[in-house]
Amino acid sequence: MAHVRSLFFDGPLAESENKAFRNAQLGRPSDIIWNITNRCNLLCDHCYMAADGHALPDQLSDEETIDLVKRMGEAGVPVVFLSGGEPMMRPNFWEILAEVNAQGVRPTISTNCTMIDEASAKRLAEYGVRWIATSMYGPAEFHDAMVGVPGTHARVVRAIKSLRAEGVGVVLKTALSVDTWPYIFDIIRMAKDLDCGMIYICDLITAGRSEGEDDSRVSVEQWRELADYIVQDMLDPEMKFEYDIGAIPSVIPYIAEQFIANGMDVSKGLERLKTISACPVGKGHMNINSEGGVMPCQFAQDWVVGNIREMSFAQATEACYQIDLRESEGQCAPENCEYSRICRGCRAKAWQRTGNAMAEDTTCILHPGEQRTIPVLRPESAHQSPGAPCAAPGGCG
Ligand SMILES: C[S@@+](CC[C@H](N)C(=O)[O-])C[C@H]1O[C@@H](n2cnc3c(N)ncnc32)[C@H](O)[C@@H]1O
Ligand code: SF4
Ligand code: SF4
DSSP: OOBHHHHHSOOTTHHHHHHHHHHHHTTSOOEEEEEOOOBOSOOOTTOTTOOBSOOOTTOOOHHHHHHHHHHHHHHTOOEEEEESSOGGGSTTHHHHHHHHHHTTOEEEEEEOSTTOOHHHHHHHHHTTOOEEEEEOOSSHHHHHHHHTSTTHHHHHHHHHHHHHHTTOEEEEEEEESTTTGGGHHHHHHHHHHTTOSEEEEEEOOOSGGGTTOGGGSOOHHHHHHHHHHHHHHHHOTTOOOEEEEESOTTHHHHHHHHHHHTTOOOHHHHHHHHHHOSSOTTTTEEEEOTTOEEESOTTOTTOOOEETTTSOHHHHHHHHHHHTTSOOOGGGSTTTOTTHHHHOOOHHHHHHHHSOTTSOOTTOSSSOGGGTHHHHHSGGGTTSOOOOOOOOTTOOO
16 A cells, blocks of 8 residues: 555645554554455455455454454554455444444445445444545446446445545545456546545455466556556646555655656655555554454465464564564565665565565566566676666665
8 A cells, every 4th residue: 555645745645644654653553454354245356355255264253343443442553444355244344333433543444335325325424434445447347247246336336426425535446457457547537537535556466366367467568657647647736636556566666756757856755655665564554354363464365473362462563563674585675676665565475476475576567577587586696786776865775
């Protein structure tokens, strides 16, 4: 997760991001993504959670969920994302939400929107929800085929309108792949037309029902085309729209370089990235699965560092921060990439590809493929110049 506008300008998330940033500086949890259930009423082709109609066998009990929220409050967690599966399918969803509010934690709901109508949109607003994030993959026929249930696209659009009528902010999310690429610019336009303040674009995660589908990722050139579009959008003084980029952290230094080329001072954003980095793993960002498993990243569900049933929040937080003490390797190592500490490369992809969370990120859009990957893997050339432009003031090196 990396909010481009909030990083380099002042964006709609500046306030909660500031809190998360301060917590990260203090070594506390900055935000938690909590999958409160693995159950889902859709069956998306690409779902990295492989969510379906079944809860995981050892799901936290209702009592445990409320206790966990109380512990989040005590630990001073600023933001929690209630996700899943489909979080609104959990029978005590509203009870959890009420307790989140009571604890002064800011909730965001990551939902497929199929259970949101006018009444529940109103209720979400009353329960203090300022943002929900919902998924969109393309035009109606394509979207419905991808999620496996006819009529979903229309329900999502209706829900977004109801939420906006209640003043709830909406993030439109999409998973970028060769399948969704033809629609990406239409999805961005749709987000703006529906008065969503933000779009979250996540590179395809090849886990769950997408396992082994590395060929379905879009190319470096396509990511660069999209990043260039984002830069031009950001440079338009009339445009206040926010972009959030997931699972491809190299897009952030790439965008910083384009801003620099356009004469912008990006030093504040780059300085900030030394604390939070474009890949949030190990920076106070924590994920909890529906069985209480603590994970450094939601995209690597099998990378579990303990269980919140047996760990204090302080221990779980410390286990995540421990990862930050290790350097990224290969082309992402500090001696090979000047953006190493502010980008880090996608640690989930490294884990999935090699079982070593610190391995290099081979999906980098700044230093793609053979140009770097092969030379830096040879021991005798490990200290060669990385050949990357050192354009970033405040970049690590
Ligand atoms: C797992 S879902 C949970 C929340 C809710 N059910 C939904 O779909 O919005 C969270 C987000 O992950 C995204 N996602 C699922 N599988 C993915 C994958 N293989 N790669 C990238 N994003 C993926 C979905 O598009 C969705 O926006
Ligand atoms: S992406 Fe979301 S809506 Fe789709 S199957 Fe997975 S959890 Fe359900
Ligand atoms: S080489 Fe790694 S750390 Fe450097 S920009 Fe690319 S992904 Fe980020």
